[in-house]
Structure formats: structure tokens, C-alpha cells
Amino acid sequence: MRPTTPLDRMAGAHDAAVLAVARRGDPVSRSALAQELQVTPQAISKILARLMERGLVEEAGTVTSGPGKPTTLYEIVSGSRRAIGLHLTRSRLHSVVVDLTGEILERRELEIGRLQPVPELVATLADEARALQDVGPGILLGVGVGMPGPVDGEEGVYRGTSDPDPWRGAPIRRLLAEELGMPVLLDHDSRAALVGEAWSQPGLLRNAALLLVEDGLGAALCLDDQIVRGAHSHAGEIGHTVVRMDGIPCPCGRRGCAQMEHRAALERGEDELAARILAEVVVNLVRLVDVDRVVLGGRTVHEQHEASMDAIREALTAGLSDEPWVHVEVMLSTRGTDLIAVGAACEVLEHEYGLPQVLVGPE
Ligand SMILES: [Zn+2]
Structure with a gap:
């Protein structure tokens, strides 16, 4: 990958913002982009010129609204x-x-x-x-x-x-x-x-946690529009929070980690308990990092997502009852097992x- 300089990064942020709007699919005008991204139409022209030169965006006809010159539309070159x-x-x-x-x-x-x-x-x-x-x-x-x-x-x-x-x-x-x-x-x-989920829904997941339930249990966090990595690239390792004292030993060295207890509950056929463990993990996460959207994804949860989502919603309502102004939306990944x-x-x-x-x- 090419190395990025501070100037590259600034240009990259602008390019990414315009492409995120264009990714929604509908052709968009220069003034609509300027309004949505709160930058001047002149700045949008420069960004569009740069993106067109790289072949990422192209002109997509014109529209006429009222007197004056027709407005040029632009679209992403998928x-x-x-x-x-x-x-x-x-x-x-x-x-x-x-x-x-x-x-x-x-x-x-x-x-x-x-x-x-x-x-x-x-x-x-x-x-x-x-x-x-x-x-x-x-x-x-x-x-x-x-x-x-x-x-x-x-x-x-x-x-x-x-x-x-x-x-x-x-x-x-x-x-x-x-x-x-x-x-x-x-x-x-x-x-x-x-990243995949945020890509499908540009601008929606500004403060969000994605809870991934595959063989293990983990989460990724987007806080104030930044995907968080942490000092050791481990931010969001929610699977190793303890949900039961002196519970099942975990390879991490502790006992009763959410990941181990959740998997064991599923293996015993105790689906309700498994869903409750997920729900408590989510409430802890919401309390800790203050996200307003929780996306549930992963192969294990995909098949029986309704019970898990109901349990999470219920636990959030109970767990946040002292803060009625806090609303957290629980969503299922739009990308399935892909x-x-x-x-x-x-x-x-x-x-x-x-x-x-x-x-x-x-x-
Ligand atoms: Zn552990």
C-alpha cells in the first residue's frame, strides 16, 4: 500500500466523504454534495475533479430545475x-x-x-x-x-x-x-x-458496536466516527469479560469469560441462557462506551437472531431504565454470512x- 502523508490524509478524507455519498447509488449534484458535507461548492469541484481523474466518479447527465443552466449530476463508477x-x-x-x-x-x-x-x-x-x-x-x-x-x-x-x-x-x-x-x-x-457494515450504510454507524458471534465472541467499536483499535489492537475483546465468577476456564487464563459461557450454553442446548449472556454483554458494552447502535453479526447468531435480538432489547430496556433519554437501536447485520x-x-x-x-x- 502507498504510504500516506498528512496532506494525502486530508485529501483522502474529503474523497472518502464524497464517495460515501455517491455509494448510495443515486446520481448527485455538486451543490447537493456541498450542502450535505458542509463544504463549499468550489471545494467539491476540486474533489470531483480529482476523483474523475482517477476514474472513480463520472458525470451522469444533467437535470433542469427552474431558469438557468442545467445542473450536472455525478455518480460512482462501480x-x-x-x-x-x-x-x-x-x-x-x-x-x-x-x-x-x-x-x-x-x-x-x-x-x-x-x-x-x-x-x-x-x-x-x-x-x-x-x-x-x-x-x-x-x-x-x-x-x-x-x-x-x-x-x-x-x-x-x-x-x-x-x-x-x-x-x-x-x-x-x-x-x-x-x-x-x-x-x-x-x-x-x-x-x-x-467496516463492511458501515460501508453498506454510510454515516449511520458513528457511535456503534458490532457484536460478532462466530466460534468466539468479540466486538468492534466505532466511537465518534473512528474505528477504535486500542494500544494493542485489542479494543472490543468483550468475549473475555467475566459473566460468571469461578465459571468455565478460558484459554486466556481466567474463568467464566462470556465467550466460554456462551458457547457452553449453546452446546447444552440452553439457547435462552446463551441469549441472556449476549444481552448482558451488550448492556455492559453500552454502559462502558456509550454507543447508540448495536449491530449483531456472525454465523452463529445469524440463524437464530430473533431470540438474541429480543433478549438484547429487553436487557437494554431494563438496564438503562434510569436513563430514559438513552436510546440504543439493535440491528442485524445487512450482510449475512458474507x-x-x-x-x-x-x-x-x-x-x-x-x-x-x-x-x-x-x-
Ligand atoms: Zn477469557
């Missing part, structure tokens, strides 16, 4: 760029290629029967990426990989757990980039999921805009 997203778990690889609007052009699923050693794993990831690299028009920007943590997104390294873990410490980003000869980005699955793969691809697209962490959008 086929101008593509990115591949890979969602890696211990047993499965889910792959997509998306266009500049985040629309899926093609998807693939691969069951991985066993935990492959790192060189074999990198070859598998590369094979899946190669199978998608010629799908769709436009420039292929790179490959995003989303996987369960602990992952250091800055370093592109899977940190691993204390369990015997053949992937522990693997510099997956570097190895895969060398293998494919193209840019690669590695991130925690929940953060990739939040969420993490799509999000990893969207992270690559965002990088092209120059400002990877910011999801600037309209009011």
Missing part, C-alpha cells in the same frame, strides 16, 4: 476498482470479490478439514485469491483478510493464543503479499465486519481512498 476479501476461520475460508460500491461479484466457500501449517495455509489463501482475481472489471487493489484474534492489524501478524497454535506469530500479511505479489491487509474479524469477507475487501477499498480508519459519511 466497475472502476475491485478488492478481494478472505474470511479465515479454523475450519473454513469464505472468499468474495467486490466492486467499488462493495457489491459482491462472486463468492467462494472452502472447508478446511484441519489446522494447516502456516506455509500450507498461505498457499490455500493465495489459491482462493487467485481464483477470484480475474472476476469483474476495473483495477484489483488487493486482498483483505479477516480472521479471529488476537490479530495485530498494524503489523499484519496473527498473535495467537497460549493453546498449541501452529499459526501463532505468523506474519500472514507479509507472507501472503509475497506469494501473491499484490497488497494485502490483515485485520481482526470483528473490525473487518464493522459480512467479514466483504468487510475485509472494503478495508482494502478504503485504503485506496487514502484514509483507512475513517468512515466519513453524510449526516
